[in-house]
Amino acid sequence: MAPPKMIAETRKPEYTARVVEWHADKGFGWLKFNDKRLFLHRRDFSRWHHTPRVGEEIRFNWGLDAECRPCAQNAVQVREVEDLRLTGLCLLGALLVLPAYAWRQTGWEMWRLVTYVCALSLITYAAYRSDKRKARMDAWRIPEMHLHLLELAGGWPGAWVAQRRLRHKCSKGFYQFHFWLIICLHQFVAFDSLQQWKYSHMLKQALFEDQRTTRTRQRG
Template sequence: MERLGKVSEWNDDRGFGFIATLDGEPPRVFFHVRDYRLDGRRPEVGELVKFSAQRQADGRWRAQAVRRTVPAARSARRPTAAARAVVQRPASALPGALATAAYVFFIAWAIRAGRLPFEAVFVPLVLSAITFVAYALDKHAAQTGGWRTPEATLHLLELAGGWPGAWIAQQTLRHKSRKPGYRLAFWTMVVLHGIALIGRCWTRA
């Protein structure tokens, strides 16, 4: 039997949430993004949905065939259109392009000056390729409801030297390019990696 409820919780990074039933029985129902029947958008807290509930083997209820009924009601907690525009605006490509160019020139200079071995050129290439693939897999998981790659893992890859691949993935895949908090952490990893690289070259002078 189809029920009516409201999305009370939603974890977009992990792709699941809970629906509060309007009749109170059961009071809270789990649902996964794969159960959400509206391609092209993600669930929102506060929106009214219709669904069918099924009791799982562990006794818990899970919603299936979840579909939106009416637009979510506006509330004081919902960001304004201007605030949403700020959050959703993609990061400019210029800072990343300049940082990548400076990184390439610095490594070339360090190798030519004998501060780094020639093999050092392959480290950022390999790590960037691995980081790009990690971004691509994480985006695929976000779209299909699969297991997400922790952001801490992505940041560790960036810190190790794969940040150029992360920047390329952000620009080409449009993944992790609209979250101000993530972008701040990304640039922190870039700066920390640059400091470590400069320190290594300085000690070999």
């Protein structure tokens, strides 16, 4: 029996079907609902996260298009996570090499660093997941500054994984700029520690010299 006509603005989808065909260049495709094909257009997604794939599960409301033909409306992509690519994991591993080596040179046990980074990364990943769910529900979001503070404290590997698995915050250029700035800061601190903090001392001296010059000009 065909499902009853649903109001187009219903907030919560009630039906589930899988994508059987999708034309990315045209922005539409079809779902397999019972024994019928149901049309779905990109504009009928309540939130767009990524290009649908064949076999992907979609939740939707039953509706009618302009010509009174049955179609899916207020669609939501059920799958919230993506598979991590090997290249991404290799790059993450490469970014962890320098901080791990610098930590080892301090003489501290490696398990302390691993435990700390893993714990903070799990917290950061959970924060990303919570923020994405709140975004879908139009609820009060986690401030971006709080996410950056978690990354700065050492949870950036968890943020790296969360951005790629959850497809969250990965397309915002301004956010990504600060995220990569934090990663570069961790790499710089690790490198500088191996150089006996030479560059930090140079920066400190340059700042003091600039302040001294400013004071001299103000007195003059």
